Amino acid sequence: MTKQLLLADLETAATMESIEQIRIKYLGRKGLITNLAKETDFSKFSQEEKKSFGQKLNELKIFATEQIEKAFERVKDLESGAVKMVRLVDLTVPGSVRSLGSMHPITMVQLELEQIFEGMGFAVLDSPEIETEFNNFEAINIPKDHPARDMQDTFWLKNDLVLRTHTSANQVRTLLRFGVPVRAIFPGRCFRYESIDPSHENTFYQSEGLMVDENVSVANLIGVMKTLLSEIFRRDVKVRLRPGFFPFVEPGFELDLNCMFCGGVGCSTCGDGWIELIPCGLVHPSVLEFGGIDPKRYSGFAFGLGLTRLAMMRFGIRDIRHFNSGDVRFYEQFAPIL
Ligand code: DAH
Numbered sequence: 001m002t003k004q005l006l007l008a009d010l011e012t013a014a015t016m017e018s019i020e021q022i023r024i025k026y027l028g029r030k031g032l033i034t035n036l037a038k039e040t041d042f043s044k045f046s047q048e049e050k051k052s053f054g055q056k057l058n059e060l061k062i063f064a065t066e067q068i069e070k071a072f073e074r075v076k077d078l079e080s081g082a083v084k085m086v087r088l089v090d091l092t093v094p095g096s097v098r099s100l101g102s103m104h105p106i107t108m109v110q111l112e113l114e115q116i117f118e119g120m121g122f123a124v125l126d127s128p129e130i131e132t133e134f135n136n137f138e139a140i141n142i143p144k145d146h147p148a149r150d151m152q153d154t155f156w157l158k159n160d161l162v163l164r165t166h167t168s169a170n171q172v173r174t175l176l177r178f179g180v181p182v183r184a185i186f187p188g189r190c191f192r193y194e195s196i197d198p199s200h201e202n203t204f205y206q207s208e209g210l211m212v213d214e215n216v217s218v219a220n221l222i223g224v225m226k227t228l229l230s231e232i233f234r235r236d237v238k239v240r241l242r243p244g245f246f247p248f249v250e251p252g253f254e255l256d257l258n259c260m261f262c263g264g265v266g267c268s269t270c271g272d273g274w275i276e277l278i279p280c281g282l283v284h285p286s287v288l289e290f291g292g293i294d295p296k297r298y299s300g301f302a303f304g305l306g307l308t309r310l311a312m313m314r315f316g317i318r319d320i321r322h323f324n325s326g327d328v329r330f331y332e333q334f335a336p337i338l
Helices: 002-012 016-027 032-039 047-079 081-088 105-119 167-178 218-233 285-290 307-315
Strands: 130-132 161-163 182-191 203-213 239-243 249-258 274-283 299-306
Touching (some): 002 016, 002 032, 016 032, 032 047, 105 182, 105 203, 167 203, 167 285, 167 299, 203 307, 218 239, 218 249, 218 274, 218 299, 218 307, 249 299, 299 307
Antiparallel strands (some): 182 203, 203 299, 239 249, 249 274
16 A cells, blocks of 8 residues: 555655655654554564564665665756756747748849850850959059049059959950850949939949850940840840940940830830930950950940849839948848759
8 A cells, every 4th residue: 555655645745855755754763664663563463473574664764765766866857957957848839930032033033044145155254343443444544633433433442452343343354264155144243433313322243245256246245235135134125226425435335225124105204205224335456456356356345234223123123222221121032042
Protein backbone atom coordinates (compact mmCIF):
# COMPACT_ATOMS: atom_id res chain seq x y z
CA MET A 1 0.00 0.00 0.00
CA THR A 2 2.71 2.43 1.06
CA LYS A 3 4.66 1.44 -2.07
CA GLN A 4 1.75 2.46 -4.34
CA LEU A 5 1.31 5.78 -2.54
CA LEU A 6 4.99 6.51 -2.86
CA LEU A 7 5.05 5.68 -6.60
CA ALA A 8 1.98 7.82 -7.24
CA ASP A 9 3.60 10.76 -5.44
CA LEU A 10 6.86 10.39 -7.35
CA GLU A 11 5.11 10.22 -10.69
CA THR A 12 3.73 13.74 -10.38
CA ALA A 13 6.91 15.25 -8.96
CA ALA A 14 8.76 17.32 -11.57
CA THR A 15 11.37 19.20 -9.52
CA MET A 16 14.23 18.30 -7.19
CA GLU A 17 12.45 20.31 -4.55
CA SER A 18 9.21 18.35 -4.70
CA ILE A 19 11.07 15.02 -4.60
CA GLU A 20 12.93 16.15 -1.51
CA GLN A 21 9.53 16.83 0.08
CA ILE A 22 8.45 13.28 -0.79
CA ARG A 23 11.65 11.85 0.70
CA ILE A 24 10.91 13.67 3.94
CA LYS A 25 7.29 12.54 3.83
CA TYR A 26 8.29 8.84 3.69
CA LEU A 27 11.82 8.51 5.03
CA GLY A 28 12.27 11.61 7.20
CA ARG A 29 12.51 11.45 10.99
CA LYS A 30 8.74 11.52 11.26
CA GLY A 31 8.17 9.96 7.85
CA LEU A 32 5.46 7.43 7.06
CA ILE A 33 7.90 4.52 6.74
CA THR A 34 10.02 5.57 9.70
CA ASN A 35 6.89 5.78 11.81
CA LEU A 36 5.78 2.25 10.89
CA ALA A 37 8.35 0.83 13.29
CA LYS A 38 7.60 3.37 16.02
CA GLU A 39 3.83 2.91 15.92
CA THR A 40 3.83 -0.87 15.93
CA ASP A 41 3.33 -2.63 19.25
CA PHE A 42 5.87 -5.47 19.13
CA SER A 43 4.87 -6.92 22.52
CA LYS A 44 2.26 -9.15 20.94
CA PHE A 45 4.58 -10.29 18.13
CA SER A 46 6.25 -13.68 18.25
CA GLN A 47 9.97 -13.91 17.58
CA GLU A 48 9.21 -15.11 14.05
CA GLU A 49 6.76 -12.28 13.42
CA LYS A 50 9.21 -9.66 14.68
CA LYS A 51 11.85 -11.01 12.33
CA SER A 52 9.59 -11.03 9.30
CA PHE A 53 8.27 -7.51 10.11
CA GLY A 54 11.83 -6.22 10.40
CA GLN A 55 12.78 -7.79 7.08
CA LYS A 56 9.73 -6.32 5.27
CA LEU A 57 10.35 -2.88 6.76
CA ASN A 58 13.96 -3.00 5.56
CA GLU A 59 12.90 -4.03 2.06
CA LEU A 60 10.41 -1.17 2.01
CA LYS A 61 13.09 1.34 3.05
CA ILE A 62 15.46 0.07 0.37
CA PHE A 63 12.66 0.19 -2.24
CA ALA A 64 11.70 3.74 -1.23
CA THR A 65 15.34 4.94 -1.22
CA GLU A 66 15.91 3.47 -4.70
CA GLN A 67 12.75 4.94 -6.20
CA ILE A 68 13.47 8.37 -4.76
CA GLU A 69 17.04 8.20 -6.07
CA LYS A 70 15.74 7.34 -9.55
CA ALA A 71 13.29 10.22 -9.45
CA PHE A 72 16.12 12.58 -8.49
CA GLU A 73 18.13 11.39 -11.50
CA ARG A 74 15.21 11.84 -13.89
CA VAL A 75 14.45 15.38 -12.74
CA LYS A 76 18.13 16.32 -12.77
CA ASP A 77 18.19 15.48 -16.50
CA LEU A 78 15.03 17.45 -17.11
CA GLU A 79 16.43 20.49 -15.38
CA SER A 80 19.69 20.37 -17.35
CA GLY A 81 19.92 22.60 -20.46
CA ALA A 82 19.36 20.20 -23.33
CA VAL A 83 16.23 18.57 -22.03
CA LYS A 84 14.88 21.91 -20.87
CA MET A 85 15.12 23.20 -24.47
CA VAL A 86 13.15 20.24 -25.74
CA ARG A 87 10.48 20.92 -23.16
CA LEU A 88 10.23 24.52 -24.36
CA VAL A 89 9.39 23.54 -27.94
CA ASP A 90 5.66 23.68 -28.34
CA LEU A 91 4.86 21.59 -31.38
CA THR A 92 1.34 22.97 -31.61
CA VAL A 93 2.51 26.55 -32.33
CA PRO A 94 2.22 27.39 -36.08
CA GLY A 95 5.59 27.69 -37.89
CA SER A 96 7.16 31.11 -38.50
CA VAL A 97 6.67 32.50 -42.01
CA ARG A 98 9.81 33.65 -43.85
CA SER A 99 9.26 36.37 -46.39
CA LEU A 100 11.08 36.07 -49.70
CA GLY A 101 13.28 38.93 -50.86
CA SER A 102 12.40 40.66 -54.10
CA MET A 103 14.54 42.10 -56.81
CA HIS A 104 15.03 45.84 -56.95
CA PRO A 105 13.05 47.24 -59.93
CA ILE A 106 16.18 48.83 -61.39
CA THR A 107 18.01 45.49 -61.18
CA MET A 108 15.09 43.85 -62.99
CA VAL A 109 15.24 46.35 -65.84
CA GLN A 110 19.03 46.14 -65.94
CA LEU A 111 19.07 42.34 -66.20
CA GLU A 112 16.52 42.48 -68.98
CA LEU A 113 18.56 45.09 -70.82
CA GLU A 114 21.72 43.02 -70.49
CA GLN A 115 19.97 39.99 -71.92
CA ILE A 116 18.66 41.93 -74.92
CA PHE A 117 22.08 43.42 -75.70
CA GLU A 118 23.88 40.12 -75.23
CA GLY A 119 21.49 38.78 -77.85
CA MET A 120 22.82 41.45 -80.23
CA GLY A 121 26.44 40.51 -79.55
CA PHE A 122 27.23 43.28 -77.03
CA ALA A 123 29.51 42.66 -74.06
CA VAL A 124 28.28 43.78 -70.63
CA LEU A 125 31.08 45.62 -68.81
CA ASP A 126 31.65 46.68 -65.24
CA SER A 127 32.84 50.25 -64.81
CA PRO A 128 34.08 52.31 -61.86
CA GLU A 129 31.77 54.65 -59.99
CA ILE A 130 34.73 56.77 -58.97
CA GLU A 131 36.39 58.28 -62.01
CA THR A 132 39.21 60.53 -63.03
CA GLU A 133 38.19 64.02 -64.03
CA PHE A 134 39.81 63.24 -67.38
CA ASN A 135 37.56 60.25 -68.16
CA ASN A 136 34.40 61.88 -66.87
CA PHE A 137 34.94 65.19 -68.71
CA GLU A 138 38.03 65.97 -70.80
CA ALA A 139 38.27 62.67 -72.69
CA ILE A 140 34.73 63.08 -73.92
CA ASN A 141 35.12 66.65 -75.04
CA ILE A 142 34.00 68.51 -71.91
CA PRO A 143 36.99 70.73 -71.07
CA LYS A 144 37.19 72.68 -67.82
CA ASP A 145 35.45 75.82 -69.08
CA HIS A 146 32.68 74.00 -70.98
CA PRO A 147 29.13 75.02 -69.99
CA ALA A 148 28.10 71.32 -69.93
CA ARG A 149 30.04 71.07 -66.66
CA ASP A 150 27.43 73.25 -64.96
CA MET A 151 24.72 70.72 -65.74
CA GLN A 152 26.81 67.92 -64.36
CA ASP A 153 28.15 69.29 -61.13
CA THR A 154 29.20 66.40 -58.98
CA PHE A 155 30.88 65.26 -55.79
CA TRP A 156 34.63 65.83 -55.83
CA LEU A 157 36.88 63.68 -53.75
CA LYS A 158 39.96 65.07 -52.03
CA ASN A 159 42.31 63.27 -54.43
CA ASP A 160 40.82 64.96 -57.52
CA LEU A 161 38.73 61.97 -58.46
CA VAL A 162 34.98 62.43 -58.96
CA LEU A 163 31.85 60.38 -58.46
CA ARG A 164 31.03 59.91 -62.14
CA THR A 165 28.15 61.96 -63.45
CA HIS A 166 27.36 59.58 -66.29
CA THR A 167 28.35 56.19 -67.65
CA SER A 168 29.84 57.99 -70.68
CA ALA A 169 32.92 58.30 -68.45
CA ASN A 170 33.77 54.70 -69.35
CA GLN A 171 33.77 55.24 -73.13
CA VAL A 172 37.43 56.10 -73.62
CA ARG A 173 38.59 53.44 -71.14
CA THR A 174 36.62 50.86 -73.17
CA LEU A 175 38.15 51.99 -76.47
CA LEU A 176 41.67 51.90 -75.04
CA ARG A 177 41.12 48.51 -73.49
CA PHE A 178 39.34 46.65 -76.28
CA GLY A 179 40.22 48.58 -79.46
CA VAL A 180 37.97 48.05 -82.49
CA PRO A 181 35.61 46.54 -83.39
CA VAL A 182 33.80 46.90 -80.10
CA ARG A 183 30.22 46.45 -78.99
CA ALA A 184 29.48 46.93 -75.30
CA ILE A 185 27.07 48.29 -72.76
CA PHE A 186 28.09 49.43 -69.30
CA PRO A 187 25.24 49.88 -66.85
CA GLY A 188 25.87 51.44 -63.46
CA ARG A 189 25.31 54.02 -60.80
CA CYS A 190 25.90 57.72 -61.38
CA PHE A 191 25.89 60.77 -59.12
CA ARG A 192 25.13 64.45 -59.47
CA TYR A 193 24.98 67.38 -57.16
CA GLU A 194 21.25 67.75 -57.39
CA SER A 195 18.45 68.76 -55.07
CA ILE A 196 16.05 65.89 -54.68
CA ASP A 197 12.39 66.01 -55.73
CA PRO A 198 9.95 63.51 -57.29
CA SER A 199 11.88 63.51 -60.56
CA HIS A 200 15.47 64.30 -59.46
CA GLU A 201 17.90 62.20 -57.48
CA ASN A 202 21.57 62.66 -56.66
CA THR A 203 22.09 58.92 -57.19
CA PHE A 204 20.65 57.16 -60.21
CA TYR A 205 21.39 54.48 -62.80
CA GLN A 206 22.25 54.70 -66.48
CA SER A 207 23.46 52.33 -69.10
CA GLU A 208 25.87 53.48 -71.73
CA GLY A 209 26.08 51.70 -75.07
CA LEU A 210 28.97 51.89 -77.49
CA MET A 211 29.55 50.34 -80.88
CA VAL A 212 32.55 51.20 -83.03
CA ASP A 213 33.55 49.51 -86.26
CA GLU A 214 34.00 50.29 -89.93
CA ASN A 215 30.91 51.82 -91.57
CA VAL A 216 28.76 52.22 -88.47
CA SER A 217 26.03 54.73 -89.25
CA VAL A 218 22.88 56.31 -87.83
CA ALA A 219 20.94 53.47 -89.47
CA ASN A 220 22.71 50.98 -87.14
CA LEU A 221 21.92 53.20 -84.17
CA ILE A 222 18.21 53.32 -85.04
CA GLY A 223 18.09 49.57 -85.68
CA VAL A 224 19.63 48.73 -82.30
CA MET A 225 17.42 51.23 -80.44
CA LYS A 226 14.24 49.93 -82.08
CA THR A 227 15.12 46.32 -81.22
CA LEU A 228 15.85 47.30 -77.64
CA LEU A 229 12.62 49.23 -77.11
CA SER A 230 10.40 46.68 -78.86
CA GLU A 231 11.72 43.99 -76.54
CA ILE A 232 11.46 46.08 -73.39
CA PHE A 233 7.93 47.23 -74.09
CA ARG A 234 6.98 43.96 -75.79
CA ARG A 235 5.54 45.54 -78.92
CA ASP A 236 6.69 47.09 -82.16
CA VAL A 237 7.57 50.69 -81.34
CA LYS A 238 7.94 53.81 -83.42
CA VAL A 239 10.89 56.10 -82.69
CA ARG A 240 12.05 59.43 -84.03
CA LEU A 241 15.35 61.28 -83.86
CA ARG A 242 15.60 64.95 -83.07
CA PRO A 243 18.82 66.90 -83.10
CA GLY A 244 20.33 67.19 -79.61
CA PHE A 245 23.63 68.54 -78.41
CA PHE A 246 26.15 66.51 -76.41
CA PRO A 247 29.85 67.38 -76.67
CA PHE A 248 30.92 63.76 -77.20
CA VAL A 249 28.76 62.95 -80.24
CA GLU A 250 28.45 64.48 -83.71
CA PRO A 251 25.72 64.51 -84.84
CA GLY A 252 23.86 64.18 -81.53
CA PHE A 253 20.23 63.19 -81.13
CA GLU A 254 17.39 62.83 -78.74
CA LEU A 255 15.64 59.58 -79.51
CA ASP A 256 11.93 59.84 -78.77
CA LEU A 257 9.54 56.96 -78.35
CA ASN A 258 6.05 57.13 -79.80
CA CYS A 259 3.85 57.26 -76.68
CA MET A 260 2.40 53.84 -75.89
CA PHE A 261 -0.23 55.26 -73.57
CA CYS A 262 -2.02 57.34 -76.23
CA GLY A 263 -0.65 55.82 -79.44
CA GLY A 264 0.99 59.11 -80.39
CA VAL A 265 -1.99 61.48 -80.40
CA GLY A 266 -0.91 63.29 -77.23
CA CYS A 267 -1.76 62.74 -73.54
CA SER A 268 -0.80 63.93 -70.05
CA THR A 269 2.21 61.60 -69.91
CA CYS A 270 3.82 62.60 -73.21
CA GLY A 271 2.30 65.95 -74.15
CA ASP A 272 2.75 65.85 -77.93
CA GLY A 273 2.67 62.08 -78.51
CA TRP A 274 6.42 61.50 -78.09
CA ILE A 275 8.43 60.56 -75.00
CA GLU A 276 12.02 61.77 -74.85
CA LEU A 277 13.94 58.65 -73.93
CA ILE A 278 17.48 58.06 -75.14
CA PRO A 279 20.13 60.68 -75.88
CA CYS A 280 22.56 59.32 -78.46
CA GLY A 281 24.69 60.07 -81.49
CA LEU A 282 27.73 59.18 -83.56
CA VAL A 283 30.88 59.13 -81.47
CA HIS A 284 32.80 62.40 -81.88
CA PRO A 285 36.09 61.99 -83.81
CA SER A 286 38.12 63.48 -80.99
CA VAL A 287 36.66 60.94 -78.51
CA LEU A 288 37.75 58.16 -80.89
CA GLU A 289 41.20 59.74 -80.99
CA PHE A 290 41.41 59.87 -77.20
CA GLY A 291 40.59 56.16 -77.35
CA GLY A 292 43.42 55.49 -79.81
CA ILE A 293 41.07 54.84 -82.75
CA ASP A 294 41.54 56.34 -86.22
CA PRO A 295 38.35 58.38 -86.92
CA LYS A 296 39.02 58.33 -90.67
CA ARG A 297 38.67 54.60 -90.79
CA TYR A 298 36.25 53.88 -87.96
CA SER A 299 32.96 55.30 -86.79
CA GLY A 300 30.52 54.39 -84.09
CA PHE A 301 27.47 55.28 -82.09
CA ALA A 302 26.91 55.80 -78.39
CA PHE A 303 23.83 56.22 -76.26
CA GLY A 304 23.11 56.95 -72.62
CA LEU A 305 19.97 55.28 -71.42
CA GLY A 306 18.45 56.36 -68.11
CA LEU A 307 17.87 53.04 -66.34
CA THR A 308 16.10 54.68 -63.43
CA ARG A 309 13.86 56.55 -65.84
CA LEU A 310 13.17 53.36 -67.79
CA ALA A 311 12.21 51.52 -64.59
CA MET A 312 9.82 54.36 -63.73
CA MET A 313 8.11 54.07 -67.10
CA ARG A 314 8.10 50.31 -67.12
CA PHE A 315 6.50 49.97 -63.68
CA GLY A 316 4.53 53.22 -63.54
CA ILE A 317 6.57 54.59 -60.61
CA ARG A 318 5.86 58.29 -60.22
CA ASP A 319 8.36 59.31 -57.55
CA ILE A 320 12.07 58.68 -58.12
CA ARG A 321 12.74 58.88 -54.37
CA HIS A 322 11.22 55.42 -53.83
CA PHE A 323 14.22 53.72 -55.41
CA ASN A 324 16.74 54.65 -52.73
CA SER A 325 14.25 54.93 -49.87
CA GLY A 326 15.00 51.55 -48.32
CA ASP A 327 11.25 51.20 -47.74
CA VAL A 328 10.46 47.49 -47.82
CA ARG A 329 6.81 48.19 -48.67
CA PHE A 330 7.99 49.58 -52.01
CA TYR A 331 10.40 46.76 -52.83
CA GLU A 332 7.94 44.02 -51.84
CA GLN A 333 5.73 44.94 -54.77
CA PHE A 334 8.20 43.46 -57.22
CA ALA A 335 8.63 39.82 -58.13
CA PRO A 336 10.18 37.65 -55.43
CA ILE A 337 13.46 35.91 -56.19
CA LEU A 338 12.61 32.23 -56.36
N1 DAH B 1 26.01 61.17 -70.79
C1 DAH B 1 24.83 61.90 -71.13
C2 DAH B 1 24.12 62.35 -69.84
O1 DAH B 1 24.24 61.70 -68.85
C3 DAH B 1 23.88 61.05 -71.91
C4 DAH B 1 24.37 60.71 -73.29
C5 DAH B 1 24.04 61.51 -74.38
C6 DAH B 1 25.16 59.59 -73.51
C7 DAH B 1 24.44 61.20 -75.64
C8 DAH B 1 25.59 59.27 -74.80
C9 DAH B 1 25.20 60.10 -75.87
O2 DAH B 1 26.35 58.21 -75.08
O3 DAH B 1 25.61 59.75 -77.12
O4 DAH B 1 23.45 63.34 -69.87
